[in-house]
Amino acid sequence: MPELPEVEVVRRGLADHVVGRTIERAEFRGARVARRHLPGPLDLAARLEGNHIQEARRRGKYLWLVLRAPDGHQQGLIAHLGMSGQLLVEPSEAPEEKHLHARFTFADGDPELRFVDQRTFGGMALAELTPEGVPEPVAHIAPDPLEAAYDQAAVVRRMKTRDSAVKRALLDQSLVSGVGNIYADEALWRAQVHGERLCSSLTKPALRRVLDHAREVMLAALGEGGTSFDALYVNVNGASGYFDRSLHAYGQEGRPCDRCGTLIRREAFMNRSSFSCPHCQPRPRLRHG
DNA sequence: CTTTTCTCCTGTATGC
DNA sequence: TGCATACAGGAGAAAA
Known part of the structure; x- marks a missing residue:
């Protein structure tokens, strides 16, 4: 059950395997994984394509990728693992997991990134960043004990x-x-x-x-x-x-x-x-x- | 405003 | 064997 240490391990993995790459295609399946995105999962996927991943960040149990669009606009792609979410870096030929909810392919080819979640308490969302660099839906979350802002x-x-x-x-x-x-x-x-x-x-x-x-x-x-x-x-x-x-x-x-x-x-x-x-x-x- | 309860989900374990 | 029930629990909405 991912709490801060587990999420940090995932963040480091994303920093190693996904940061610096450009999203070629994104796909969301089902209505739940794309959280509070009123235009729907197809719209969310379309908005991600062509974005460059600049950073993998975390606050508490929230993870987000800092994206830079071709026009230079920055946004955060939030991922919360809930209690059973996984982010997997795999070859695109790998068989689909039973509870595969999202997949991302990159301009430089394999490996791809997948979001798999059995209980679907987790989800993903695209959001604007506050001046502090935190996605707006994460702004109400307090600093965690491992970050500099923790008081x-x-x-x-x-x-x-x-x-x-x-x-x-x-x-x-x-x-x-x-x-x-x-x-x-x-x-x-x-x-x-x-x-x-x-x-x-x-x-x-x-x-x-x-x-x-x-x-x-x-x-x-x-x-x-x-x-x-x-x-x-x-x-x-x-x-x-x-x-x-x-x-x-x-x-x-x-x-x-x-x-x-x-x-x-x-x-x-x-x-x-x-x-x-x-x-x-x-x-x-x-x-x- | 503060504090508590409810709800979402599905695989696994247990009881009758 | 089969079916029903309990349990795991993060977090936001709703209720108190």
Whole structure:
């Protein structure tokens, strides 16, 4: 399930294999992959043809290619992988994947680029860039902990005023981006904080610790090529990451905590699952009123 | 405004 | 064996 480290691995792959090339033809299949493009997928494809790819950029879980049209106009081609999206660089003769949603061929020939997504939570969009160089639909996404614009002190101040669970805040991409369910659970385990603790009830140093750990666990995962659990997440070259061997909380229900040996528990949270250590991460007292 | 819930999708695992 | 159900979950819309 692609979170920041996995998306960064894909971005690097795009930088290596797609940047510097010119799109010859684009094709979108189905109505969902071309997001919010009212003129439709055929129009979107036509607009991409002849564009030169200048850069592959990322903020949080959003990826975009900086395109330059023949007339010099720059736009961003956004790609969000959702939870099962893949960008594959392949020879054009490669058999079509079952859930192939888009393909791009280039003026210099093979390889081509494909967007494959089983669950179609992901999608692509063409958008204008803001003066800061971010596509407009991405402008509301906060900087992620690995970019220069990330201001952790400001994030801590905003979190401190929130009357919501700290895990909910970690997952709020408008507060800090790039963190998903896996790395949220890992960061909370490392910080020894239960995700149901209210932001406003935690001290600023505790909030700082949670964010520090989120940054560190994502950096560690990036060093190992990202996390993967099944064949769904594959990087741009088709190779899976393997950080899942290093997880301490996520998916570890019933296994002993690597710090204290207490069995890791699973709890329902926001219509999904949270994993934590009952001893290291005690639940907050129930709110009442 | 802030906060929470719902919805989109399909392959895999589990239960009867 | 077959069918029904639960689950995975990012993010934006909708609701509260």
